[in-house]
Amino acid sequence: MGERSGAVAPERVGGEGGGAVPAAPHTPAAPSDDDLITAWGLLVEALNDTSPLLLRGVHPSGEDMAGPWFEVLIRLQRSPGNRLPMSTLAREVSLSSGGFTKLADRLVAKGYVVRASCDHDRRVVYAELTPEGRALAEEARARHVRLLREHVLKPLGEDGVRAVARYARILRDSARAHQG
Numbered sequence: 001m002g003e004r005s006g007a008v009a010p011e012r013v014g015g016e017g018g019g020a021v022p023a024a025p026h027t028p029a030a031p032s033d034d035d036l037i038t039a040w041g042l043l044v045e046a047l048n049d050t051s052p053l054l055l056r057g058v059h060p061s062g063e064d065m066a067g068p069w070f071e072v073l074i075r076l077q078r079s080p081g082n083r084l085p086m087s088t089l090a091r092e093v094s095l096s097s098g099g100f101t102k103l104a105d106r107l108v109a110k111g112y113v114v115r116a117s118c119d120h121d122r123r124v125v126y127a128e129l130t131p132e133g134r135a136l137a138e139e140a141r142a143r144h145v146r147l148l149r150e151h152v153l154k155p156l157g158e159d160g161v162r163a164v165a166r167y168a169r170i171l172r173d174s175a176r177a178h179q180g
Contacts, residue, residue, distance in 0.1 A: 053151045060139040068093050068103055070140060073112065076129045077137035083116065083128035112136055 031039070051067065058065040071093040076082050084092075090100035104127055107113040112133035118124035129137060153161055 050151055054144060054147045056147065058140045058143045058147070060136065060143075065140060068095060069107065070144070072103065072107065072127070073129070073133060073137040074141060074144070076113070076127060077134065077141060081128070082134060083126045085118075086115070086125050086127050089127055107133070 055065050055067055055070055058070060072089055075089060075092055076084060086100065086104060087097065089104075090097050093100070093103075095103065104113060104115070107127075108115065111130055113127050114130055116126040116128045118126060152164075156164065
């Protein structure tokens with residue numbers, strides 16, 4: 001008969017003789033309604049339980065930092081010129097324009113952010129980090145990264161972190177496409 005490679009031959013479906021064709025690979029059943037509810041619930045629980053751990057002691061004083069403050073500082077720090085339109089920031093940190101205005105007022109009062117007008121569109125107002133804001137963002141980012149390594153990278157591993165990022169982008173982009 002010939003050598004055997006140890007590989008399993010594909011299952012064949014069909015009649016007698018030479019008319020048999022390889023069987024279709026087994027595909028898992030689609031998730032049930034309960035599976036979908038459970039998966040989403042676990043994701044929400046994981047975010048709700050992990051998020052406070054990632055802000056613990058992030059402020060250079062060793063205190064926790066409010067999530068929206070941290071999000072604004074980090075997003076500005078990672079943006080060209082350390083600035084973004086206020087409307088963009090409000091959307092990205094999931095605050096109403098009124099809620100974001102109050103947050104921006106507090107960041108301005110602390111000296112971390114200034115409002116800057118746009119040279120070519122008077123309707124656009126930028127939030128821009130001050131030198132004090134950049135210093136705070138850099139220190140908070142370094143502390144945050146240590147916490148991410150402990151509470152996200154350690155339990156998920158490198159491939160898990162990449163998978164979470166890939167799936168989060170898919171969900172975010174899908175949601176944004178449906179929002180118009």
